[in-house]
Amino acid sequence: MEKSILITGCSSGIGLCAAQELKKRGYRVFATARKTADVEKLNSLGLESLPLDINDSDAIRKTLAEILRRTGGTLYALFNNSGYFEPGAVEDVSRDRMRIQFETNVFGPMELTNLVLPIMRKQGYGRIIQNSSILGTITLPYYGAYNASKFALEGFNNTLRLELRGTNIFVSIIAPGPIESKFRENAFQHYQKVLSDKPSVHINTYKQLEKTYFANSAKRSSFSLPPTAVVKKLILALESKHPKAHYYIGFPAQLFAFLRRILPESAMDWLAVKI
Numbered sequence: 001m002e003k004s005i006l007i008t009g010c011s012s013g014i015g016l017c018a019a020q021e022l023k024k025r026g027y028r029v030f031a032t033a034r035k036t037a038d039v040e041k042l043n044s045l046g047l048e049s050l051p052l053d054i055n056d057s058d059a060i061r062k063t064l065a066e067i068l069r070r071t072g073g074t075l076y077a078l079f080n081n082s083g084y085f086e087p088g089a090v091e092d093v094s095r096d097r098m099r100i101q102f103e104t105n106v107f108g109p110m111e112l113t114n115l116v117l118p119i120m121r122k123q124g125y126g127r128i129i130q131n132s133s134i135l136g137t138i139t140l141p142y143y144g145a146y147n148a149s150k151f152a153l154e155g156f157n158n159t160l161r162l163e164l165r166g167t168n169i170f171v172s173i174i175a176p177g178p179i180e181s182k183f184r185e186n187a188f189q190h191y192q193k194v195l196s197d198k199p200s201v202h203i204n205t206y207k208q209l210e211k212t213y214f215a216n217s218a219k220r221s222s223f224s225l226p227p228t229a230v231v232k233k234l235i236l237a238l239e240s241k242h243p244k245a246h247y248y249i250g251f252p253a254q255l256f257a258f259l260r261r262i263l264p265e266s267a268m269d270w271l272a273v274k275i
Contacts, residue, residue: 004028004071005238006064008054008112009082010047011038013181014131017227018079018234019047025235027076030067034082054082054108055100064115077127077238078116080109083149085187087209088195089202090144097194098145105149110156117169126169129237130157131230134177134253138260140272142205161245172237173246177253178224188214225250 005022009015010031019031019042031042032052042049048070052063067075086093086101093101113128120126135143136150154173161171191214195206233247248254260268 003076005077006030007079014227015081021231055103079129081131086145087191101145106152120169128171132173177250
């Protein structure tokens with residue numbers, strides 16, 4: 001059986017690494033990206049790449065239809081990797097910005113998941129894996145929109161897992177801690193576009209974050225792991241006979257998932273502020 005997989009958000013970081021490593025492993029990888037230049041780059045790397053804007057329903061349907069045409073109507077796995085971080089205090093994130101965050105991190109993956117489910121039901125097997133975050137389990141200040149989107153994705157996937165019991169379609173969540181990627185670099189672009197000149201009671205904190213969190217976006221922290229750490233868990237989710245519901249990646253993610261279960265809310269709040 002040919003194992004084909006659709007991966008979203010393959011322009012860099014986790015998505016690109018996953019596409020390359022799974023291709024080496026013998027998967028037929030459909031590596032998608034939003035920008036034409038990125039699709040061309042992926043094709044030049046020897047990957048089978050297609051354009052896909054996860055915020056565009058027509059684009060989702062068109063790309064999936066083309067993939068199914070190429071595979072004869074089958075798809076072994078979906079890895080919803082697309083996502084980004086909309087920074088800012090909750091009171092500074094407008095409804096429009098929150099909507100965009102949810103379109104990319106929640107509604108797009110939900111729609112794509114729902115479109116592949118009938119295919120997997122018909123063929124009698126499949127794997128659906130969502131790239132979430134430890135911030136779908138715990139919260140940090142100034143990550144409000146991102147936290148909310150990842151908690152929503154967790155709720156969606158956990159419900160889906162219950163509804164698919166006994167179908168041979170397995171769903172898993174990958175929840176990384178810090179990973180080497182363009183996560184902070186891209187977030188800083190959103191910050192500059194939306195918040196850098198906006199009056200806010202949080203302005204002093206924002207200026208401090210500019211000097212620390214954003215200024216060091218290219219610097220690897222002591223806890224950061226390479227994207228290959230995510231791919232190792234992705235392979236387990238794809239190939240284990242009974243894949244786990246959650247794969248926590250890295251010491252911080254594993255630690256905070258454990259602490260969330262045993263500590264009271266007040267203690268978790270104290271830790272979040274310290275971080």
